[in-house]
Amino acid sequence: MGKVNHVDTDADKVLNVSEKDVQKHFDSLAKMGNLGPSLDDGFLRAAWSDEESQAFEYIKNEAESAGLTARYDGIGNLFIRTPARKNDKKVVQVGSHIDTVPEGGNYDGAAGIVAGLEAIKAVHSSGIMTCKSIELVIWRGEESATFNAAYKGSKGAFGKSFKGDKGDILKNEFRGKTLEQAITEQGFDPSYFREQKPTINQEYIDNIFAHIELHIEQARKLETDKISIGIITSIRGYDRYRITVAGEFDHSGATPMGTEYRKDANLAIAYMQVEIDKLGRKYAKLGNDLVQTIGEINSNHELNKQHGIYNNAITKVSGIGYFSLDIRSNNQNFKEAYVNEAKKLIKRLAKSKKVDIEILPMSSDNPTENLDEKIREIIACSCDRLSYSYQPMSSGAGHDAAIVAQQMRSDGAYVPVGMLFIPCRAGISHNKMEFAKTEDVVKGANVLVNTIYELAK
Amino acid sequence: MGKVNHVDTDADKVLNVSEKDVQKHFDSLAKMGNLGPSLDDGFLRAAWSDEESQAFEYIKNEAESAGLTARYDGIGNLFIRTPARKNDKKVVQVGSHIDTVPEGGNYDGAAGIVAGLEAIKAVHSSGIMTCKSIELVIWRGEESATFNAAYKGSKGAFGKSFKGDKGDILKNEFRGKTLEQAITEQGFDPSYFREQKPTINQEYIDNIFAHIELHIEQARKLETDKISIGIITSIRGYDRYRITVAGEFDHSGATPMGTEYRKDANLAIAYMQVEIDKLGRKYAKLGNDLVQTIGEINSNHELNKQHGIYNNAITKVSGIGYFSLDIRSNNQNFKEAYVNEAKKLIKRLAKSKKVDIEILPMSSDNPTENLDEKIREIIACSCDRLSYSYQPMSSGAGHDAAIVAQQMRSDGAYVPVGMLFIPCRAGISHNKMEFAKTEDVVKGANVLVNTIYELAK
Numbered sequence: 029m030g031k032v033n034h035v036d037t038d039a040d041k042v043l044n045v046s047e048k049d050v051q052k053h054f055d056s057l058a059k060m061g062n063l064g065p066s067l068d069d070g071f072l073r074a075a076w077s078d079e080e081s082q083a084f085e086y087i088k089n090e091a092e093s094a095g096l097t098a099r100y101d102g103i104g105n106l107f108i109r110t111p112a113r114k115n116d117k118k119v120v121q122v123g124s125h126i127d128t129v130p131e132g133g134n135y136d137g138a139a140g141i142v143a144g145l146e147a148i149k150a151v152h153s154s155g156i157m158t159c160k161s162i163e164l165v166i167w168r169g170e171e172s173a174t175f176n177a178a179y180k181g182s183k184g185a186f187g188k189s190f191k192g193d194k195g196d197i198l199k200n201e202f203r204g205k206t207l208e209q210a211i212t213e214q215g216f217d218p219s220y221f222r223e224q225k226p227t228i229n230q231e232y233i234d235n236i237f238a239h240i241e242l243h244i245e246q247a248r249k250l251e252t253d254k255i256s257i258g259i260i261t262s263i264r265g266y267d268r269y270r271i272t273v274a275g276e277f278d279h280s281g282a283t284p285m286g287t288e289y290r291k292d293a294n295l296a297i298a299y300m301q302v303e304i305d306k307l308g309r310k311y312a313k314l315g316n317d318l319v320q321t322i323g324e325i326n327s328n329h330e331l332n333k334q335h336g337i338y339n340n341a342i343t344k345v346s347g348i349g350y351f352s353l354d355i356r357s358n359n360q361n362f363k364e365a366y367v368n369e370a371k372k373l374i375k376r377l378a379k380s381k382k383v384d385i386e387i388l389p390m391s392s393d394n395p396t397e398n399l400d401e402k403i404r405e406i407i408a409c410s411c412d413r414l415s416y417s418y419q420p421m422s423s424g425a426g427h428d429a430a431i432v433a434q435q436m437r438s439d440g441a442y443v444p445v446g447m448l449f450i451p452c453r454a455g456i457s458h459n460k461m462e463f464a465k466t467e468d469v470v471k472g473a474n475v476l477v478n479t480i481y482e483l484a485k
Numbered sequence: 486m487g488k489v490n491h492v493d494t495d496a497d498k499v500l501n502v503s504e505k506d507v508q509k510h511f512d513s514l515a516k517m518g519n520l521g522p523s524l525d526d527g528f529l530r531a532a533w534s535d536e537e538s539q540a541f542e543y544i545k546n547e548a549e550s551a552g553l554t555a556r557y558d559g560i561g562n563l564f565i566r567t568p569a570r571k572n573d574k575k576v577v578q579v580g581s582h583i584d585t586v587p588e589g590g591n592y593d594g595a596a597g598i599v600a601g602l603e604a605i606k607a608v609h610s611s612g613i614m615t616c617k618s619i620e621l622v623i624w625r626g627e628e629s630a631t632f633n634a635a636y637k638g639s640k641g642a643f644g645k646s647f648k649g650d651k652g653d654i655l656k657n658e659f660r661g662k663t664l665e666q667a668i669t670e671q672g673f674d675p676s677y678f679r680e681q682k683p684t685i686n687q688e689y690i691d692n693i694f695a696h697i698e699l700h701i702e703q704a705r706k707l708e709t710d711k712i713s714i715g716i717i718t719s720i721r722g723y724d725r726y727r728i729t730v731a732g733e734f735d736h737s738g739a740t741p742m743g744t745e746y747r748k749d750a751n752l753a754i755a756y757m758q759v760e761i762d763k764l765g766r767k768y769a770k771l772g773n774d775l776v777q778t779i780g781e782i783n784s785n786h787e788l789n790k791q792h793g794i795y796n797n798a799i800t801k802v803s804g805i806g807y808f809s810l811d812i813r814s815n816n817q818n819f820k821e822a823y824v825n826e827a828k829k830l831i832k833r834l835a836k837s838k839k840v841d842i843e844i845l846p847m848s849s850d851n852p853t854e855n856l857d858e859k860i861r862e863i864i865a866c867s868c869d870r871l872s873y874s875y876q877p878m879s880s881g882a883g884h885d886a887a888i889v890a891q892q893m894r895s896d897g898a899y900v901p902v903g904m905l906f907i908p909c910r911a912g913i914s915h916n917k918m919e920f921a922k923t924e925d926v927v928k929g930a931n932v933l934v935n936t937i938y939e940l941a942k
Contacts, residue, residue, distance in 0.1 A: 319741060327783040340784045346779070
């Protein structure tokens with residue numbers, strides 16, 4: 029934290045976005061995928077759903093009305109641009125997503141899109157012709173809660189693999205529909221995923237001068253510390269697994285307790301969960317960056333349709349079960365070592381509880397250990413000029429920006445990426461109580477517009 | 486264990502059932518509710534389903550072909566009789582059920598019916614006119630895995646309450662159908678349940694001279710000890726609960742670990758399960774009769790349809806969950822004290838894990854602490870005369886016989902009840918691998934026929 033020296037712009041011009049328009053966008057988006065009459069009913073704008081597409085079209089129309097150009101790529105990501113001075117193909121990008129988890133809120137992702145749209149509009153309407161183009165990218169389907177994979181739009185755009193065989197991700201289902209069906213129904217082309225064919229080619233990547241994402245914090249540090257802007261230094265990577273447990277069904281009244289008699293899937297899962305919890309907290313206490321979560325136990329809608337899980341009953345020793353495990357760290361070496369230790373622990377407990385297990389990798393992403401320092405500096409400068417408080421922080425959640433940060437230019441350097449966080453109420457996200465104040469989004473958008481202006485001019 | 490002295494019958498006649506007919510019945514029943522082409526595919530003869538009714542009709546036809554009378558009561562229990570000598574209204578009853586849990590086997594319940602049918606046929610075909618009538622009762626829907634309540638037929642016949650408001654049980658669902666619909670569809674009258682109206686009146690109860698149930702052991706003691714017949718001394722009672730847990734959904738990557746930040750329903754359930762397991766094993770080690778089981782975690786088909794359980798996701802701290810708890814003992818005082826301690830433990834852990842809970846009673850039944858000693862003696866005599874090995878044992882599972890044992894005659898005495906167990910393969914039941922050898926069922930049926938003959942003559 030602290031003041032960073034900066035070179036003033038020619039006019040030392042400070043740009044500001046329109047609070048009225050920011051509010052208008054949230055009010056409009058609040059009608060798209062809302063699960064009831066009020067914000068508190070939560071949202072579902074699933075990846076490649078009618079609701080997500082409706083939100084995309086809304087942003088496209090707003091951008092075009094403001095004189096910006098807009099185009100979809102082959103898988104439905106939306107690119108909105110201001111024109112650049114001739115002969116400079118470089119682009120300063122702002123990006124985020126607009127989909128939600130089931131019963132999510134109107135701010136995770138959407139805040140970055142609303143702020144990005146108003147930032148790019150503010151530069152455009154200022155009449156200044158920047159050297160570089162400025163682009164807002166709205167990625168499709170960032171949330172892994174739909175179709176079991178995260179960053180679907182951004183990874184798809186860069187032709188990245190989704191762990192497992194080529195095209196496999198297209199078979200993933202959400203509420204009875206495969207990803208392939210969903211993409212096709214929205215008028216886009218699933219073959220990009222099947223063939224790992226990028227929509228953003230190497231020349232395009234070489235021209236990304238900088239990429240910035242604004243996001244709600246999804247934790248409560250900014251709110252607690254009364255700070256307006258978090259400048260992100262690293263983004264956690266993750267490893268996700270599904271662990272299936274096979275015990276043996278037995279009569280709950282006639283079978284004595286203990287592993288001499290019972291192979292109890294539920295009990296084995298409980299011991300695994302408690303021991304993993306203790307292991308994780310031990311390492312976190314030692315100062316390692318780590319969060320781990322068992323978010324699903326026997327509660328995946330798609331799995332439960334086929335899985336024999338309903339053969340469990342009150343009066344049976346449970347013969348079957350499964351759980352998810354999400355392990356995150358901003359340190360790749362530590363993450364790898366920890367994942368191995370957690371797997372060993374699970375295997376050891378399976379043996380002692382007499383159950384059979386399978387540890388199935390679901391998805392994985394490396395941390396972004398260091399976000400671009402120059403961009404961090406420019407964000408800090410922008411905060412200073414606007415007199416907003418700020419502090420450096422690590423991002424616990426993953427973001428599309430981390431996917432962009434993994435893209436290598438032809439010269440061997442990675443695309444420079446920056447991120448800024450704004451506070452959200454009580455740190456809550458992925459929840460229908462998720463909320464961010466319009467004034468906080470406006471502050472973020474003001475930092476964003478001055479940062480991209482500085483980068484693009 | 487050991488030889489019990491007995492008075493020989495007049496003719497010291499030893500009756501035997503037909504092994505061929507026993508085999509024929511299992512082969513026939515194997516086609517009713519089988520979930521695939523072989524026994525190993527498991528069975529579902531749900532309470533008041535077409536499959537259960539088909540099995541009832543089969544037994545009825547077989548009985549009538551053998552010259553026995555058969556009648557259904559108002560809720561679909563089937564009563565098969567041999568005629569008695571005039572002026573003696575007393576009846577010696579044999580009973581069991583023929584329904585199964587989902588993916589259950591062809592022997593839990595059915596073994597008692599097949600043995601009972603052949604026993605009553607053997608008396609009838611011997612031509613001996615007994616003083617008392619002999620009756621085989623096939624109770625409907627004993628398994629609690631369907632419609633969330635056990636002993637539905639036998640409790641219904643005696644007009645017993647199912648805990649909770651009158652008639653509530655009729656609203657319980659199994660696979661999208663209420664119990665009321667299921668009973669009506671099979672042509673019987675749900676108003677008996679709604680009004681707690683018995684189909685077996687007090688005069689009838691006064692005339693039950695003895696009631697005997699044969700059942701597979703559902704544990705592996707007889708098999709391990711190479712003993713043919715278990716003579717039951719007590720039947721465990723049970724208390725069943727569903728515990729719902731409300732935490733708070735949060736982002737799995739951005740929310741630090743620990744209860745300062747997380748209200749994790751899944752983690753709270755895991756700690757509850759492990760601590761309850763430790764508590765139960767401590768008391769069992771001290772010599773108390775106890776088994777406890779958490780058979781369902783987030784895996785009840787009916788609940789999951791309405792419940793918000795699918796809002797849990799891999800990338801969310803879990804905000805919601807539930808589990809079942811089945812506690813059984815053959816000692817009522819101990820059971821009550823233990824249940825209270827387990828509830829206290831759950832509440833204490835809920836507080837320390839920062840989650841809200843509800844402990845909902847599902848069903849409860851007292852143990853039968855002592856089965857009738859005279860009947861036990863006659864069963865032992867029958868074994869001796871047949872030269873079958875036997876041993877006294879406690880029943881871990883509950884049985885319809887326990888409901889009969891709770892019925893009081895006008896003279897203040899309870900109906901005298903006896904039970905005998907036969908071995909089943911590896912002690913497995915409530916499982917598609919459930920199996921009992923025909924020769925073992927025949928041995929049980931031979932003990933049964935000589936016991937009821939002795940009681941009825």
